[in-house]
Amino acid sequence: MRTAVDLINLSPSVPLEGDVPQRVWTGKEVSYEHLRVFVCKAYVHVPKDEREKLDDKAKPCIFMGYGREEFGYILWDPIARKIVLSQDVIFLEDETSEDVERWEKNKNTAAGPVNLEPISPSQMHENVEEVVHDEPQGALDQEVQEKSN
Numbered sequence: 001m002r003t004a005v006d007l008i009n010l011s012p013s014v015p016l017e018g019d020v021p022q023r024v025w026t027g028k029e030v031s032y033e034h035l036r037v038f039v040c041k042a043y044v045h046v047p048k049d050e051r052e053k054l055d056d057k058a059k060p061c062i063f064m065g066y067g068r069e070e071f072g073y074i075l076w077d078p079i080a081r082k083i084v085l086s087q088d089v090i091f092l093e094d095e096t097s098e099d100v101e102r103w104e105k106n107k108n109t110a111a112g113p114v115n116l117e118p119i120s121p122s123q124m125h126e127n128v129e130e131v132v133h134d135e136p137q138g139a140l141d142q143e144v145q146e147k148s149n
Contacts, residue, residue: 039063041095042075045088063091 012018023030043058051057061075061084072085 038065039096041092042073043090043092044075044077044084044086058090061089063089 012020016024020030040063042061042063044061045058046056059077059079061077063073064076064083065074066072067074067085070085072087073089075084075086075089076082077084
């Protein structure tokens with residue numbers, strides 16, 4: 001609701017003869033550079049003291065509005081499921097919250113942990129034979145017969 005009020009206060013008004021309410025109230029020139037597409041995808045910088053060495057430096061969020069008491073952007077972090085206020089944000093205004101949700105689903109359905117234990121050459125040979133012999137024997141025999149004719 002606050003974002004809607006901010007946008008109305010930055011829009012020309014008929015009762016003010018086309019002037020902008022915020023300019024009339026404050027006497028200052030109005031800037032539109034801070035405006036962003038509502039519910040667009042955004043990346044919020046994660047400060048060094050809040051991350052480990054190999055953690056991501058930014059996390060995907062969804063833009064929800066503007067800070068009330070101090071300048072900043074209000075964002076929804078779908079991973080941590082909390083509201084974040086930050087000034088250090090990169091916006092992808094052509095991407096929506098649906099793109100963030102789709103990205104999260106893909107991230108959660110990624111392959112599980114990878115087994116990094118070494119495999120001996122004999123085990124590798126056994127695994128290759130299993131793959132080769134997985135094909136139905138009848139289909140393989142038929143293919144050999146066709147090639148020999």
